[in-house]
Amino acid sequence: xxxxxxxxxACPPEFPEVAAVCMPVHxxxxxxxxxxxLSYAPLPLHRxxxxxxxxxAAAPQFRKIPLRTLLKERRGSLRVIxxxxxxxxxxxxxxxxxxxxxxxxxxxxxxxxxxxxWDMAELDAYFPADEKQGPNLKDALLVIAPQLLDPELSEGxxxxxxxxxxxxxxxxxxxxxxxxxxxxxxxDSPPPTRQVVQGMNAVGKESDGRQTDRFLALRPxxxxxxxxxxxxxxQGFHVVRLGxxxxxxxxxxxxxxxxxxxxxxxxxxxxDQVIARVRRYRGSAFSEQDLEALLMWAVQRQAAPPxxxxxxxxxxxRLEARGWDTLERMVGLGPxxxxxxxxxxxxxxxxxxxxxxxxxxxxxxxxxFSGPPGTGKSxxxxxxxxxxxxxxxxxxxxxxxxxxxxxxxxxxxxSHMVAKLFRQAKGGVLFIDEAGALLDRTGQDSYAAEAVNxxxxxxxxxxxxxxxxxxxxxxxxxLLSANPGLSSRVAQVLDFESYDDGQLWDILQVLAGQNxxxxxxxxxxxxxxxxxxxxRQKGEQFGNGREARRLFQAAVEELALRTLHxxxxxxxxxxxxxxxxxxxxLEQEIIxxxxxxxx
Numbered sequence: 170x171x172x173x174x175x176x177x178x179a180c181p182p183e184f185p186e187v188a189a190v191c192m193p194v195h196x197x198x199x200x201x202x203x204x205x206x207l208s209y210a211p212l213p214l215h216r217x218x219x220x221x222x223x224x225x226a227a228a229p230q231f232r233k234i235p236l237r238t239l240l241k242e243r244r245g246s247l248r249v250i251x252x253x254x255x256x257x258x259x260x261x262x263x264x265x266x267x268x269x270x271x272x273x274x275x276x277x278x279x280x281x282x283x284x285x286x287w288d289m290a291e292l293d294a295y296f297p298a299d300e301k302q303g304p305n306l307k308d309a310l311l312v313i314a315p316q317l318l319d320p321e322l323s324e325g326x327x328x329x330x331x332x333x334x335x336x337x338x339x340x341x342x343x344x345x346x347x348x349x350x351x352x353x354x355x356x357d358s359p360p361p362t363r364q365v366v367q368g369m370n371a372v373g374k375e376s377d378g379r380q381t382d383r384f385l386a387l388r389p390x391x392x393x394x395x396x397x398x399x400x401x402x403x404q405g406f407h408v409v410r411l412g413x414x415x416x417x418x419x420x421x422x423x424x425x426x427x428x429x430x431x432x433x434x435x436x437x438x439x440x441d442q443v444i445a446r447v448r449r450y451r452g453s454a455f456s457e458q459d460l461e462a463l464l465m466w467a468v469q470r471q472a473a474p475p476x477x478x479x480x481x482x483x484x485x486x487r488l489e490a491r492g493w494d495t496l497e498r499m500v501g502l503g504p505x506x507x508x509x510x511x512x513x514x515x516x517x518x519x520x521x522x523x524x525x526x527x528x529x530x531x532x533x534x535x536x537x538f539s540g541p542p543g544t545g546k547s548x549x550x551x552x553x554x555x556x557x558x559x560x561x562x563x564x565x566x567x568x569x570x571x572x573x574x575x576x577x578x579x580x581x582x583x584s585h586m587v588a589k590l591f592r593q594a595k596g597g598v599l600f601i602d603e604a605g606a607l608l609d610r611t612g613q614d615s616y617a618a619e620a621v622n623x624x625x626x627x628x629x630x631x632x633x634x635x636x637x638x639x640x641x642x643x644x645x646x647x648l649l650s651a652n653p654g655l656s657s658r659v660a661q662v663l664d665f666e667s668y669d670d671g672q673l674w675d676i677l678q679v680l681a682g683q684n685x686x687x688x689x690x691x692x693x694x695x696x697x698x699x700x701x702x703x704x705r706q707k708g709e710q711f712g713n714g715r716e717a718r719r720l721f722q723a724a725v726e727e728l729a730l731r732t733l734h735x736x737x738x739x740x741x742x743x744x745x746x747x748x749x750x751x752x753x754x755l756e757q758e759i760i761x762x763x764x765x766x767x768x
Contacts, residue, residue: 171689180360181664183365184524185540185701185728186497187224188227188421189220189224189227190224190225190227190228190230190418190421190425190713191215191224191225191227191231191456192224192266192297192654193426193457193461194210194260194261194264194277195207195210195259196208196209196210196260196312197210199311200486203317203543204312205314205641206313206316206317206412207311207312207317208312208314209306209309209311209312209348210260210264210309210310210312211305211308211309212264212267212307212308212310212349213264213270214267214271214272214308216272217266217272217291218272218273218276219267220270221265221269221272221658222236222269224265225265225269225620227418227421228414228418229252229412229413229414229415230255230258230261230262230263230411230413230414231258231261231409231411231412232412233409233411233412234262234266234409234411235347235409236266236269238340238402238429239266239270239407239409240269240270240273241272242407242576243405244380244405245312245380245664246271246379246380246383246386247266247267247350247382247383247384248383248400248406248407249262249263249266249382249383249384249385249403249406249407249408249409250384250385250386250397250400250406250407250409250568251263251357251384251385251387251409251641252386252387252389252392252408252410253386253388253389253390253409253411253412254356254388254389254413255356255411255413256315256354256356256357256386257456257457258411258413258456258457259352259354259356259384259386259411260310260312260352260354260386261384261682262384262409262411263310263312263350263352263382263384264310266382266384267310267349267350267382267384270309270382271349271379274456274725275740276381279760288376292567293402294362296373297606298455298585301729306346306347306348306349307347307348307349308349308530309348309349309350310349310350310351310352310643310736311346311350311352311372311373311448312352312354312414313346313351313352313353313372314353314354314357314358314370314719315353315354315355315359315360315361315362315365315370317368317370317376318364318365318368319361319362319364319365319368320441320506321362321364321585322359322362322365322585324360328367332540337747343476345375346372346373347373348372348373348381348539349379349381349382350382350384351369351372351382351383351384351464351709352384352385352386353365353374353384353385353386354369354386355385355386355387355388355389355391356596357592359588360387360391360393361385361387361391361393361396361648363396364431366385366396366400368448369385370383370404377705381646385400385406385611387411389628390629390630391630395661397676399717404612410611414457416441416444417654418544419440419457419460420440420441420442422446422457422460422585423440423443423444423460423464424440425433426460426464427464427476428530429527430458430465430468431474431475432464432467432468432472432474432475432576433474433475434475434476435475435476435477436475436476437477437478438476438477438478438481438577439478441482441604442478443463443478444460446482446483447459447460447463447483448520448561449520449561449573450483450561452563454596463483464476464479464481466483467480467530467532468557469676474757477688490553492555492556492559492560493556493559495552495555496509496549496552498557498679499548499552500547500667500668500675500676500679500714501545501664501668502545502673503547504663504664505663508661508663509549509553509663512534512536512660512661513556513557513560514558514565515532516532516557516562517560517561517562519532519562520560520561520562521561532632532660533632534632534634534635534658534660535628535636535637535638535660535662536553536635536637536638536647536659536660536662537604537645537657537661537663537665538550538638538639538640538663538665539639539640539641539645539646539662539663539664539665539668539709540639540641540642540664540665540666541641541642541665541709541713542604542641542712542713542715543668543712543713543714543715543716544665544667544668544713544714545665545714546560546602546639546665547569547600547602549640549665550569550598550600550637550639551598551600553598553637554566554567554597554598554635555567557597557598558597563596563597563598563635564595564596564597565592565597566593566594566595566596566597566598567597567598567599567600567608568590568593568594568599568600569600569602569608570590570597570600570601570602571601571602571603572601572603572606572607572617572620572648574586575587575590575601575607575620575624576616576620578617579614580619583616583623584623587620587623587624587627588627591631591634592629594634595631595633595634596633597634597635598633598634598635598636598637599634599636599637600636600637600639600749601636601638601639602640603610603639603640603641604638604640604644604645604648605640605644605645605648607620607621607648608644608647608648608651616625619654621655624636624655625652625655627653628658630660640662640698649662667711667713668714668717670697670700670701670704671697672717673696673700673713673714673717674693674696674697674717676717677692677717677720677721678712680717680718680721682743683723684721684725685740686725686728686740686742687740687741688742688747689741689742689743689744689747690744691744691747692742692744692747693741695744695747696717696720696747698749698751699720699751699754699755700716700717700765702755703716703754703755708739718751720747720751720754723750723751723753723754724742724746724747724749724750725746727741727745727747727749727750728741728742728743728746728749731743731746738743
């Protein structure tokens with residue numbers, strides 16, 4: 170007697186069944202371990218080999234996988250290097266390939282034993298393991314972060330300070346578990362070391378006479394040819410390339426998932442519009458799982474089938490002030506605004522082209538902000554991250570770093586600190602303030618040289634993260650001329666010019682309006698006189714926009730002192746408040762000489 174196969178419910182006649190798609194992969198945290206670094210997914214062994222093969226063949230992201238070649242040319246277990254740019258699709262490829270290898274072996278065994286042969290592993294898949302007793306990893310894909318196999322890849326770990334250790338699952342050590350397949354994905358991590366490869370080969374042991382399948386996922390630029398050839402020649406690894414799903418596939422996926430949830434989509438819905446909106450919302454993190462989540466939102470809202478366009482709209486949270494508007498309202502910076510408009514518009518166009526399935530090669534978007542202090546370089550960099558997020562071509566992350574965040578206490582640690590910053594800023598903006606501190610003027614500052622080299626390397630490997638350097642004009646010229654690799658990876662140098670007295674007055678007006686204060690009629694004359702005098706006193710040390718902020722804050726302090734015992738809220742600055750504040754600040758500049766940098 171043959172085991173019955175499970176078949177999905179038939180689709181209603183008004184919503185005919187669509188072509189095959191790959192089922193989504195839902196990783197579960199392994200009990201007792203860090204869920205973001207150690208997870209698993211039960212393999213779909215209850216399905217027929219032909220069904221899974223059809224799914225894999227229908228997915229454009231797996232079109233270059235030679236399935237039959239992989240299965241026939243194995244050295245016992247399946248060993249594959251997956252080259253791609255998506256951690257999720259690497260997990261999905263390993264999930265399908267391992268399941269197909271298991272079912273292929275079972276089919277081969279049946280053909281030898283006869284029709285009455287029962288494959289117990291396949292039968293076990295009909296009856297899920299009791300999660301209270303722990304997951305049944307002998308029928309699952311185990312996904313391990315490379316940091317667990319090589320502690321030196323972890324943030325802040327000193328060289329040689331720790332040994333690799335996998336967290337325990339219940340009373341069992343993870344490297345003693347019987348597991349069907351192991352995937353180590355370095356796509357969102359640093360390139361693999363030999364210790365990572367050794368750890369991958371050590372995890373899991375033979376189960377039911379079958380060796381563990383092993384997968385290593387890399388971005389193409391992470392490939393070490395010497396290590397690659399060693400894995401191919403000595404360990405029998407095959408290399409396959411992964412792609413991305415096209416728009417037609419995503420439409421099919423959305424329809425199939427809707428049917429499986431018994432929530433079919435109306436034929437009047439523009440699926441391309443639905444997918445484009447989700448892409449725009451999720452940015453570089455988008456995968457087909459986001460489409461599944463969109464349908465789950467419709468289920469939670471108890472939408473009635475067939476789903477309409479309004480049921481498939483997720484409205485992201487929007488800040489009150491849009492980035493473009495805020496940038497336009499900034500005082501001055503005309504040439505800077507014009508250059509940023511062109512560059513950010515090009516980034517948005519590339520994002521739309523990728524959403525539509527058109528080719529869009531990664532463009533160099535790194536910038537250098539050159540200018541004296543107080544000219545809005547930091548504020549502009551934050552706005553760039555905000556605008557990229559609004560346009561669907563960035564995560565919105567903004568990480569600011571100086572020399573102390575870039576350079577470690579000893580040689581070798583700096584590269585780890587730089588890698589950590591890139592992970593924190595992934596898909597957003599990494600802002601290197603006071604970049605002149607990375608200059609090696611004596612030729613003996615090996616720490617600064619290591620930091621610059623690490624930045625250059627990650628700028629090449631992670632083009633989705635924009636790096637913005639900021640420092641004074643002369644230091645910027647010296648920094649870029651000292652390192653040709655750095656200058657070639659900076660798309661444009663934007664000059665932030667000093668504000669004139671009239672623009673500083675405009676900045677003070679903006680500050681007063683934003684904080685709900687009114688200014689007296691004489692304010693303009695008082696402020697212009699203050700800025701002109703302070704400019705003469707400080708010369709090159711003049712703080713530009715910071716001086717406007719200092720004057721405003723000092724005037725508010727005078728207002729607070731004057732209304733200390735008043736029962737009403739002080740909202741009107743007087744001419745006397747401004748004059749007293751200006752006089753106090755000018756006297757401080759005469760009495761207190763400028764301090765050396767760093768003290």
